[in-house]
Amino acid sequence: MSSSILDRPDAPSPDAPTLTLVLPDGATRTVPAGTLPRDVVASIGERLLKAAVAVSVDGEVQDLITPLRRGGAFKVLTDKSPEALAVLRHSGAHVLATAVRRVRPDAKIGFGPAIDDGFYYDFEVAAPFTPEDLMAFEAEMRKVVQEKLAFERREVSRDEAQVVFRDDPLKLERLQDLPDDEVISTYRDGDFVDLCRGPHVPDTSWLKHFKLMSTAGAYWRGDSKRQMLQRIYATAFFKKEELEAHVHRIEEAKRRDHRVLGKALDLFQFFPVAPGAAFWTPRGTTIYNTLIDFVQERQKERFLEIKTPLLFTKKLWEQSGHWGKYRENMFLVLDNETNEHDMSLKPMNCPSHHLYFTSTRHSYRQLPLRYVTFDVLHRNELSGALSGLTRVRQFAQDDCHVYLREDQIVDEVKFLMDFILGYYETFGLTATLKFATRPEQRIGSDEMWDRAESALRGALEATGKPYELKEGDGAFYGPKIDFDVHDSIGRAWQLGTIQLDYAAPERFDLTYVGADNAPHRPVVIHRAVSGSMERFIAILIEHFAGAFPVWLAPEQVTVIPIAEDYAEYAGRVAATLRESGVRVVYDAASTEDYRVRIREAATMKVPYMLVLGRREAEAGTVTVRTRGREKQEAMPLEQFVARVTDEIRSRALVPVSDADEAAAAKSAS
Template sequence: MATIRLTLPDGSVREVPAGTTARQVAQSIGAGLARAAVAARVDGQVRDLDRPLTADAPFAILTEKDPASLDVLRHSAAHILATAVRELFPTAAIGFGPPIEDGFYYDFGVERPFTPEDLTAIEAKMAEVAAKDYPFVREEVDRAEANRRFRDDPLKLERIADLGDDEVISVYTDGPFVDLCRGPHMTGTGRLKHFKLLSAAGAYWRGDSRRQMLQRIYGTAWWKKEDLEAYLHRIEEAKKRDHRKLGKELDLFLFHPFAPGAAFWTERGTSLYNTLNAFMRELQRDGYQEIRTPLLYNKGLWEISGHWGKYRENMFLVHNNETGEQDMSLKPMNCPSHHLLYGSAKHSYKALPIRYSTYDVLHRNEVSGALSGLTRVRQFAQDDCHIYLMESQIPAEVKTLTRFILDYYTTFGLKATLKFATRPEQRIGSDEMWDRAEGALRAALEATGLPYELKEGDGAFYGPKIDFDVADSIGRTWQLGTIQLDYAAPERFDLTYVGEDNSEHRPVVIHRAVNGSFERFIAILIEHFAGAFPLWLAPEQVRVLPIADGQADAAGQVVAQLRNAGIRATLDASNNTLNYRIREGEMAKVPYMAVVGQREADAGTVAIRVRGAGNKQEILPLADFQARLLADIGARALKP
């Protein structure tokens, strides 16, 4: 019998007869490993433990400790969900059931939407299926057999018809349920112990709005009870922090059906927006040129930039009937207009890098169904920057930009991780250009000494990029900043600089954003801080409360003095009781309240209450309070 060679993660090689399963290899290594094994990684691919091994390959047993094993658990949980649904709804058609971040879903063709009671019943049935510990049995079948097995399910038949002639058709059975699937799965349903169904919602078959509406059930599954509980706590917390809810409660912004996907910013929301914008301006005071360019352009520009061909359905087109000008568009991004400005003058190599920054309004035509609060909008502004530089300047620039971005996030208590994304399938430019761009960006990234994750094929269509993901206070991650290297735009726009040799050369362009869009960043900040902004960001920094009418004037003078010092102070001299007004101030998450009674009015002091410190009060001379506020604001302190 033929022998194959498996290279284990420690570099050692095991020789086994061809046809041995991964489970048998695990057993030969140790009974403990065999018990802990979930699946195997064979030549980079995750596989069922019971599949026979047929060729030499790098080989590893995956246990619950391996992050990739969570996908196996969650996808298997999706099968168990489908098993349970079929038990309770025997005619349900079966769509797709993939693992997703933190969980899984499965789409079903059923006669009516699932109710919360259905979900409870399905969850209980899943526990039964898990308790029976049915093995997941893989079989390879031919097309005729596959069609026969799924003859009652039009969705499965459609998928079988889509499979190429050379594709292996595999089916998996767990107890009463059989599914067309590529795998991999856990060995048996009994490995599913800690799971929960979360919600159900309509979803089009294959995401196509012209196809039938299916019912999607979302769930989550974890190896450990603590992990499941922590996750459920996190989504509860996320619901409480939902920026759409807090935006209303804290009077920051609203949306109106007459302007879908475009926010109305109230006075308080505008204050938040402007404070962030002022901070970015301050950081970019040196070395950046702030510019403003038009919002509306002829299609000629978009033809040069490539947007007209590749991006038009995302743009708002405008027809001007009066002048006969047609086919104009609102800008969906700033880059092309910055390139026009750069190209309108001669630049010496001595002037590079040139850094254009802008906060102009952008429009993108998101379909109305995708709009969601401030995170998916049609109108927004970025802290956008385009840097024109020589190739030799890339390492130093990337290093500076990376530091800049990381320091910015630290101000908000957001921890960032770096991702390096390389050439995607759909791209412009030659392989040689991509080799150079990736080489330059990778070298610059490595020179920073920071760890990063490689995202193969995830780059922009015009160049490789570094993405910055941040983790918020409840452990969710958001993709925010980006540094993108672009060798293509300078060609398309014929951009040049005059080099030391007095002849013209092509610059390289870096696209850089830190917040991404202000709108989305504010949504993230609202949820990250649960609306309790640090003093420097808070739209209302101090609320001054006279105890009674007799101190209203004195309290008014406190407000006037603080406002004079640039502090956003307000007066609440309404007729409500002091306790009621304090409670209102707490609900509004104002960082400081300053109470003025007769004693304070006479002595020129205030009794301050710090947000989150309960009923503690501290009496301070007004001048000292003001100095403390200004120091905290100046330091952009996260906590008072």
């Protein structure tokens, strides 16, 4: 280190131990503990220092002004580094708090972390923030950004911190929770000081592209018994076009909201007397049953469908471990004989499948055995957490449990993975994989978890597919592979899962007869594809914006005669389509003008409208209006029937047009 650095007030002690930093190219830097990362970055290059947002040291992100206390891999983070976005957003939370304090000095400050799609900050105020408040805060934030205020870090004693935050009770409460050996630090930008660990960008001018999104109530520390705070949600990006794309996605998500579309398209309803349980309309039931039929069709050759009871005594749940680990999420039922809550509606199918497996003697030659069930399930979600179809209390899963030998794990995981990914492809959904390991709350020994994690990770890696590690996010009984599905506007939804379970075979004394004619323990795999049918339908509504592909649409074709004179022909057209298995809407008794019926069909997003008049009736043709296309097509009825039935059979994602058919014919020739 240069003498100028050592002479500075923030210089490390001459007696400080040395740290070895390993740069990405393998080069090393040896520096005294307490050296500021910005000095290390400057020693690499001044241009790099100007571009630096923060650094990563041994995998931990810290800003340029937090003294180094460990050595290891040293990486400079710029605006191109994925880890840097969280640093920018956390700094954005401080800029937001700075602006709120300027505009509303009465606001008590809570905390403001970065989150997946932005950041938020909590404030305690007498009345909720208004849209006008948000506009004022955002305008003040832009002033703070223009002032290019440096983020100044200072390490303080606990007593000093209590003085600094004496007027902020939320900060003082948080201060009491910090362990005795915690390094307490504050960050200042201008007149605003916050209790914070960091990291932060060098100064406020980095926050050029941000937007305040919304405000909502939030209980202090998530405790409904504590005071209600006002939470401001916001987001920030390094590039303007990234912010604009994000805002567009938010607006598009609002337009696609399944709760709004579900009502507009008459798919489902909710009533206060049945909280968290959907009423499916005839149109919604058609979609629901079509999905079930599709899954059953794909599973009929390799899976065994069974149905099991809805209600079980606590003996089963004690055996499975749910009574001890999951009871608060279960709907308990009072037993009239014992006058105790000794029974429960089932929240999942696993124990009932295990019970059924034990009822029969199985040979190793029969494995793997795959039991699948579509029964209704109940989970006691908090009323405040209920949200449309995505968070309900009553739902059904395409739930499967596989009983297999250990030597079959690799092949079975590959089979299930191909099955799940192929299912998503039908809907134009893509998926990424995550491997989740043992959680803190779990059953089974560490040896069992070592064995299960090794087996499942090995099977996952044998597929050759990339995956992300999720430490501590496994089920309480075993590790799992989660499928995060990405919809048409880029949002990720956790849907399918493959979970490896060594605990259930022990708890339920599951056995099969091996080649040696002796009993052996099988392994259990829990598998879901859609997750819950309710949530999956919500995702599909938003993925397709309510414009379902023909095979899934509740109404596939609407037949509309332009005058009563052509009603007879319209009836024959509708009958022909129905005989071919097409879901047709035709109301012979309707007195509505045909233009009104066209608008209604468009509003309900029906894939095809057949508009029929004199020319069509005389020639035996139909004029086709395809959803989302301005150009109409005239064709023989037989040609249209062949087209639509082929789309249904092939489960095509988009309607075919004459131009598509011509292009396909030309390509084939």
